[in-house]
Amino acid sequence: MPISVAAIEDAPLMIAGRAFKNRFFLGTGKFKNKSDLAQSLEASGSELVTVALRRIDLERHQENILEHIPKDTTLMVNTSGARNAEEAVRIARLARESGYGNWIKVEVINDTKYLLPDNHETISATTILAKEGFVVLPYMYPDLTTARELVKAGAATVMPLGSLIGSNQGLKTKEFIKILIDEIDLPIVVDAGLGSPSQAAEAMEMGSDAVLANTAIATAGHPAALAKAFSLAVAAGRLAYLGKAPRQKDFADPSSPLTGFLFDPLDPPIPSNPGRESGDLEKGGSTPPFRFVPRNRKAISGI
């Protein structure tokens, strides 16, 4: 039996006023050739890609990677290679001057062995770039304090790493990403280290707003197949997250759904004899109408 349409309707993910129906974002590095990339984009239906400015062939010797990215896909240039905030800011400005838009993934890494981001410099770069009107999506090590600073700095999302870039180790930082999901009111986009679609599903199931992956797709034997698998996994994880959240009676007090009836005069009192008609009592045993309210308000407001 074919899989039917989702039982729960989800709002698109809103970032800086743009709506993303597909919560899988694709990194464009490491592909063996441009057609693998183009096919992966098409197969996944991804609506946002990231490209390292260091690799963009501004001099046009070879086919430009950007020629393979559909015009309606959001392009997010990343500041890969930047070792500090100053370098990240310079790269971002050059990207905008070169006509690549103002969506920037701030990637500040002063560590070529592990490729771990420098949270402190990331905050600095985000502060400057957000003031200059960039849409900043900062890549960071999942630390709550840093995330709070990034919110203050004007970031559009927070992008915590799952594990080391290219490691395919999955959600090593799971518990700390969960904290961000609970405490930070920006979209949480898990980026780096996701080596399989199941890991992407896991990230979405616990409440992440989106996932970005590159290595696992670009280095696969059939990149387009993996790209599609990731996209499906992200959708599946998202559906599972939405579906798991408890539903709520539309007239109930959300703070005490189980025992509110003891205190709330609007709740129908317990019938002493279920089924006996008595004045304004409802017939015992009937089920009041339910309205779905997910645990996290971001789920339906799409914030």
Added chain:
Amino acid sequence: MTTPYEIKTILADRSREKTEDLAQEAKRLTEQYFGGAIALYAPLYLSNYCTSHCTYCGFHSHNRIPRIKLTEDQMHQEMSYVAKTGIENILLLTGESYNVTPLSYLKTAVGVAKQYFTTIALEVHPMATDEYQELFIHGVDGITVYQETYDRNRYREVHRSGLKSDYDYRYATPERAAKAGIRQISMGILLGLADAAFDLDSLYQHLKGMEKKYPGVEYSLSFPRLRPIKGEDFVDRGVDDITFIKIICLTRILFPRVGINLSTRESPGLRDRLLGLGPTRISAGSNTSVGGYTIKPPEEQDPQFDIEDTRSVAQIVRILKEKNFDPVFTDWRFVK
């Protein structure tokens, strides 16, 4: 960390199975961390004046070759030619002469190079930190300096005079460059000078020390093999193809994210087979003589070393694509 004994054992094991195992693991890691990307670069020799006597090098101070140094106009001529082939990553080289090619000359060369290339590296005489700092601010992204051999006795034997004979000063050069802010540092050993296992282990230790102290630098390693030079019969310790391939693979396995450079010293066949097993940057369309691209006719050229892979940039790009690799011309650009 792999011990010197283990490295020796690995290199000594010449069985087919062990060699294949190493290659398979190296392939997996190279693909995982670099995908199909192979960056292209070309060397451009500015000067062959040299005050050091390194017995294995075509430019050494006692070698009777015509000495030349490019003028600014000649730099434009040579660089323009190389740039037209598509190369964006240039490695500028000189012999070791502080008088003939001082900092000011190098800055002039870098100033010209910036008009043609997006990434500039230098392989020149070791300099002080403040000199590297000036070069970094001026636009130099990378410094290449090989210790050649870490065997002090052998080092003394083959570096007979000149500043290069100072082992410790040379050893500390990567650190001075890193302190100055240089973002890419290439280190290496000249295979065939001394015991390969010893030099390999020493190089790894040197790199590990640098990684710990200067984690923000993009490191790469080179493993040039000794080639015959004009005017010298040089007895080398022969690193054959099997050992060479194992050195590349082992390096990839032990340092998954470090770059590995492969020059045109090696034959086309070997270079092609090494693709995917570790190398991340290869030279193409190379000439190792001063003025060799456009100024000196072939019969008048004095190369630093003989080139085995004489394929043009276009040919290399075609081969890379046929083998499903992604040729990368630009991997960084100096952004003011």
